[in-house]
Amino acid sequence: MASRWPRVLESAMAARHDPGTAVGPSCDDDAEFAFAIDVLLDGIALRHAAGWTPPPAAGPRPTPA
16 A cells, blocks of 8 residues: 555654644544544445446556555
8 A cells, every 4th residue: 555655654654643732632543533434435335326437547557566
């Protein structure tokens, strides 16, 4: 995954919670992750139920490293 999406991994590794922010020390990473996954999966399910299919690829797919 890191070779295909290096910025995603970089962002995830750099994520820290600043105690001075509005979120503060009570931030619950597990709950935030679960919420985000629920939102994404709900959106995918809605698209699937509506019969959505992705457009054809513009070019050859990169081979995994």
